[in-house]
Amino acid sequence: MSTQLKKFKNFEWLDIQKPKKEFFTPSSLPFPVEFNLLEDALEHGHLPKIEHQGTHRFIILRAFSAEPKASSTDLAKLTNKIAFLLYENYLVTIHQKPFDFLGSLEEQSFDSAEDLMLKIFGLxxxxxxxxxxxxxxxMDESEQELFVQNQQKTSLKSLYFQKAKARICRKVLQLSQNVLNQLEVNAAHQSALQDLKETTQSYLLHFDEVVEDAHSLMQTHMSLSAQKSNEVMKLLTIFSAFFLPLTFIVGVYGMNFDHIPELHWQKGYYFAWGIMLLISVMIWVWFKRKKFI
Structure with a gap:
């Protein structure tokens, strides 16, 4: 557990990283805090939320912390949270994972704890x-592979992880949007809060597009695979239509009975070939007329 206290002109900022449950108690903070809020702050997978508790506000937001190409469908592996305790002249941030952007804020100036909190929200x-x-x-690469290059290069597993990742981001942003909509700030910070709402809405729309694109590509991939299977079955059916009657003829005249009527025909061999060729031509003409081939 590490703590860092930064004093600004009008307020103080206490940043707590990797708090340990046994040492992180209401008495370890500068102001009294309900124990259930500390439990929420320690929970790794807690979703964005906002609560008003007397003289302070408790807020949780989640930032994307994994590598963009990470193949995971776990919320806690893709995102990490920061819990905020906002007082009039005091801001407490609680998080497990280090965030580089928090260090860049120490040298900047802010007029209030609320101003700093909104800045962290934006980052x-x-x-x-x-x-x-x-x-x-x-999505663009998968679309090109599917329609322009080789369908076999398109991986349904990869599309699944991309869709799941976009869906998780969209869900977190939706909850974050609910938090921002419930957040009340001073008149001086209304413009900054509105910018955050618009940014969240923009990201939501873009992630919606990614989810829809991934869903469409998966459906198209399965449709093309089914179409190829149908083409293979069609080809096998055509071959069967040609060879089944020929196999029947060969089977009849391949029987080993002594008294087959056509057994001693001098031109029986050529006659059998003629019948088979005639049947093949008739089948081919029928398929052409029906536009099967």
Whole structure:
């Protein structure tokens, strides 16, 4: 557990990283906090939320922390949370994973704890930019492979992970949007809050497009695979239609009975060939007229 206290002109910021449950208690914080809020702050997979508790507000948001190409469908592996305790002149941030953007804020100036919190919110939302760009590029690559290059290169497993990742990001952003909609700030910060809402809405729309594209590509991939299977079955059916009657003729005249009527025909061999060729031509003409081939 590591703590860092940063004093600004009008407020103080306490950043707590990797808090240990046995040492992280309401008495370890500068202001009294309900124990259930500390449990939420320690829970790795807790979803975004906001609660008003007397003189302070408790907020949880999640930032995308994994590599964009990571193949995972686990919320806790793709994103990590920061819990905020906002007082009038004090901000407490609690997180397990280190975030580089938090260090860049120490040298900046802020007029209030609320101003700093909104700035952190914006930096957390910016973490979704890289996975969004990566997913959009992968969708374009998959689309080209599917329609222009070789369908076999398109991996349904890869599309599944891309769709799952976009769906998780979309869900987290939807919950984050609910938090921002419930958040009340001072008049001086209304514009900053509105910018955050618009940024969240923009990311939501883009992730919606990725999910829809991934779903469409998966459906198209399965349709093309089914079409190829149908073409193979059609080809096998055509071959069967040609060879079944010929096999029947060969089977009849291949029987080893002594008294087969046509057994001693001098031109029986040529006659059998003629019948088989005639049947083959008739089948071919019928298929052509029916546009099967």
């Amino acid at each position: 957390m939302l910016d973490t979704y930019e890289r996975p969004l760009q990566w997913l959009a590029e992968k």
